[in-house]
Amino acid sequence: MQSDFTEAGDPFPLFRQWFEEAGAKEINDPNAMTLATVDSDGMPDARMVLLKGLEPSGFVFYTNSESAKGLELSSNMKAALVFHWKSLRRQVRVRGPVEMVSAREADEYFASRPRDSRIGAWASKQSRPMEGRFALEKAVAREAARFGLGEVPRPPHWNGYRILPVQIEFWQDRPFRLHDRVTFSRQTPDSAWNRERLYP
Numbered sequence: 001m002q003s004d005f006t007e008a009g010d011p012f013p014l015f016r017q018w019f020e021e022a023g024a025k026e027i028n029d030p031n032a033m034t035l036a037t038v039d040s041d042g043m044p045d046a047r048m049v050l051l052k053g054l055e056p057s058g059f060v061f062y063t064n065s066e067s068a069k070g071l072e073l074s075s076n077m078k079a080a081l082v083f084h085w086k087s088l089r090r091q092v093r094v095r096g097p098v099e100m101v102s103a104r105e106a107d108e109y110f111a112s113r114p115r116d117s118r119i120g121a122w123a124s125k126q127s128r129p130m131e132g133r134f135a136l137e138k139a140v141a142r143e144a145a146r147f148g149l150g151e152v153p154r155p156p157h158w159n160g161y162r163i164l165p166v167q168i169e170f171w172q173d174r175p176f177r178l179h180d181r182v183t184f185s186r187q188t189p190d191s192a193w194n195r196e197r198l199y200p
Contacts, residue, residue, distance in 0.1 A: 010193060011168040011184040012056060015092060018170070019054065022085040034082040035061065037072040045072060051083075052109060053101075057189070058164045059094060060101060062109060066157045067126035073098055079163050089173035094165045096189065101160035110154035118152040119143045164189035174200070 022030040031051040038044050045068065053060030059081060063070055073079065081094040110118060123139035130136060169183040179200035184193045 009195065011165075011170070014170065015168065016054065018085070018088070018090060018092065019083075022083075022088060022090075025087040026085055027087075030085065032083075033059075033061075034084075035069060036080040036082070037069055038076050038078075039072045040075040045069070052160070053105075053162070055162070058096070058162045060105075060160055060162045062106070062158065062160045064121070064124070064126040064155075064157055065159045066128075069127075070157075070159075073161060079161075081163060091171040093167075093169040093171070094163060095167040096163050096165040099162050099164060101162050106158070106160045107154050109160060110158065115152060118154075119147065121158050122147075122152070122155050166191075169198075 019030070029050065032048050033051055034046050035049045036044060036046040047069065049061045049063065049069075051059055052062055065071075065074070077098045078096070079098050081092075083090075083092040083094075085091070110121070113121075119140060122143040123136065166187070166189060167183060167185045169181060172180040174180055177200060181198040181200055183196050183198055185196070186193050
């Protein structure tokens with residue numbers, strides 16, 4: 001393990017380093033992460049999403065706020081993430097409260113997406129029952145015709161979420177299952193970090 005793993009006082013520079021190394025090594029989607037939420041009954045749920053923003057304040061992703069994860073977040077604005085970079089034999093776990101990104105941030109990111117993806121965001125009733133594939137294709141054609149050659153604005157139900165970490169754990173594979181684990185934790189997103197080494 002590199003020295004900054006044990007000496008770092010702030011987890012974000014270390015995460016950025018690992019993230020850049022994953023970008024050079026992982027064949028597909030080094031920004032893929034498992035997002036875990038809970039519903040209003042406390043039942044956990046998880047799925048893969050893509051990290052679309054890495055900031056000093058947190059980790060950003062975008063989704064339909066009327067989807068299962070969007071509804072779960074609306075009832076409990078807390079979440080966990082897991083990054084697993086198999087080629088590097090590394091894992092990072094993140095936990096913390098969640099906030100919405102600003103409308104300006106969401107608009108800017110939405111405008112950067114391919115046009116077909118923007119039309120798809122209007123057409124898909126994400127997570128809800130669909131009577132068949134043709135229903136989706138028909139909805140896409142309808143929205144494409146509605147916008148024509150004009151601008152495709154961000155749907156009101158399509159938003160960004162920022163996870164404000166209060167815990168980040170770095171895990172590195174080692175022989176004989178004697179892995180390295182270091183966790184950074186703090187009481188609130190504005191507090192100073194504490195670092196602690198864990199048994200594997």
